[in-house]
Amino acid sequence: MKEKVLYKSVFFFFFVVISLGSQLITVRFVAAGTEYVIKFATVAPEGSTWLKHMRALEKDIRAKSGGKIEFRIYAGGIAGDELDVLKKIRINQIHSAAFSGVGFGQILPMVRVFDLPFLFRKYEEVDRVHRELESFFADKFRETGFELLAWAEVGNVHLFSKKPIHTIRDLYGLKVWVWAGDPVAKATFAAMGINPISLSFPDVTTALSTGMIDTVYAPPLAALVLQWYTSLNYMNALPLAHSTGAVLISSRYFQKLPQNLSRLLTSSFSNAMENLTVDLRGQNKETIQLMRESGLTVVPAPTGGALAEFYRIHDQVAQELTGKIYPKEILGKIYDILKRSR
Numbered sequence: 001m002k003e004k005v006l007y008k009s010v011f012f013f014f015f016v017v018i019s020l021g022s023q024l025i026t027v028r029f030v031a032a033g034t035e036y037v038i039k040f041a042t043v044a045p046e047g048s049t050w051l052k053h054m055r056a057l058e059k060d061i062r063a064k065s066g067g068k069i070e071f072r073i074y075a076g077g078i079a080g081d082e083l084d085v086l087k088k089i090r091i092n093q094i095h096s097a098a099f100s101g102v103g104f105g106q107i108l109p110m111v112r113v114f115d116l117p118f119l120f121r122k123y124e125e126v127d128r129v130h131r132e133l134e135s136f137f138a139d140k141f142r143e144t145g146f147e148l149l150a151w152a153e154v155g156n157v158h159l160f161s162k163k164p165i166h167t168i169r170d171l172y173g174l175k176v177w178v179w180a181g182d183p184v185a186k187a188t189f190a191a192m193g194i195n196p197i198s199l200s201f202p203d204v205t206t207a208l209s210t211g212m213i214d215t216v217y218a219p220p221l222a223a224l225v226l227q228w229y230t231s232l233n234y235m236n237a238l239p240l241a242h243s244t245g246a247v248l249i250s251s252r253y254f255q256k257l258p259q260n261l262s263r264l265l266t267s268s269f270s271n272a273m274e275n276l277t278v279d280l281r282g283q284n285k286e287t288i289q290l291m292r293e294s295g296l297t298v299v300p301a302p303t304g305g306a307l308a309e310f311y312r313i314h315d316q317v318a319q320e321l322t323g324k325i326y327p328k329e330i331l332g333k334i335y336d337i338l339k340r341s342r
Contacts, residue, residue: 035068036257038249041079041088041097049279051075057272064264089250096249098152101184107144107248110326111137113334114244117188118314123281125341126242132337147254149247149269153277155219155284156239160232162214164299167306168192168313177204177213183325184317185217188240191316204228219243220287221280229291238301238310247273
C-alpha cells in the first residue's frame with residue numbers, strides 16, 4: 001500500500017480529539033541561545049504529511065533564526081480540540097495553532113464565508129480568493145488578538161453515502177449527519193430539504209456502525225483516515241464545499257518577537273503551507289484511488305439541470321447566512337474575484 005495518508009489536519013470538522021486535561025505538562029531541554037519557545041498545537045498526528053511539513057518548517061526556522069526560535073509542538077490533539085486550544089491560547093498556555101472552521105467560528109465568524117457550499121469550482125479559484133483577501137482577513141484576525149501566519153489547506157469536502165447520490169432528490173430518505181453546532185452545514189442541508197441528524201464528531205463512527213446515519217460529508221483524506229468510507233458505498237465526485245484552515249499565533253506573543261524574527265515566521269509559514277497544499281492535493285487523488293480499489297464507487301459529478309440544482313443551493317445558503325455570519329460586503333468581494341476568474 002502506498003504511504004499511509006494520515007491527514008488529520010486543521011480542516012473544518014474531521015479530526016480525532018484527545019484531551020489530556022487542561023494543563024500541559026512538558027519537560028524538555030531548551031537549547032542554549034533559544035530566546036523564543038513557541039508552543040504550537042495541532043490535531044494532526046505524528047507521521048502525517050502535515051506534521052512532516054511542520055517538523056521541516058521548525059528545523060528551517062530554527063536554523064534561519066540562529067537558534068533563537070524553537071517550536072514545542074503538541075501534535076495528535078494532546079492539547080485538546082480547537083476550542084480547548086483557543087482557551088489555552090487566551091491564557092497563554094499555547095501560543096500558536098492550526099485552526100479549521102470550528103476554531104474560526106469562535107475567533108472570527110466571517111471567515112466561514114469560505115465554507116459556503118459550491119462557492120468554488122476549482123483550486124485556482126480557492127488560491128486566488130485566499131491570496132487577494134489575505135491582508136483583509138489578517139487585519140480582522142489582528143482585531144481579535146491573533147496574527148494570521150498563513151492559510152492552510154483543508155480541501156474539498158464530498159458526500160459519502162450508502163446509496164448513490166446523483167441529484168438532490170437522491171438525498172431524500174437518507175440519514176444524513178451534520179456536525180452539531182455547524183451553522184453552514186445545517187443551512188446547506190436545510191436548503192436541500194433535508195432534516196439531518198445532528199451529532200458531535202466523536203459519535204459519527206458509532207452512528208455509522210449502528211446504522212443511525214448512512215450519509216456523511218468529509219474530505220477524502222479524512223474519510224480514509226477515520227475509516228468512515230468502509231461503512232459506506234459511494235462518494236459523489238462533486239465537491240460539496242472547500243474547507244479552509246489557517247495557522248494563527250497570539251498577537252500578544254507575536255508582538256514580543258523582534259521585527260526580523262516576526263517577518264521570518266510569517267514568510268516561512270507562507271512558503272511551508274504552499275508546499276503542503278501541493279502535497280495534500282496530490283495525495284487527495286491517491287486517496288480516492290485507494291478507496292476505489294477497496295470497493296468504493298465514485299459517482300460522477302452531475303451535469304446539466306442536476307448540476308444547476310446543486311449550484312442553486314449556494315445562492316440560498318449564501319443569502320440565508322449573509323448578515324448572520326459574514327457581512328454582505330465580504331461575500332461581494334469574493335464574487336468579484338470569482339467573476340474575474342471565470
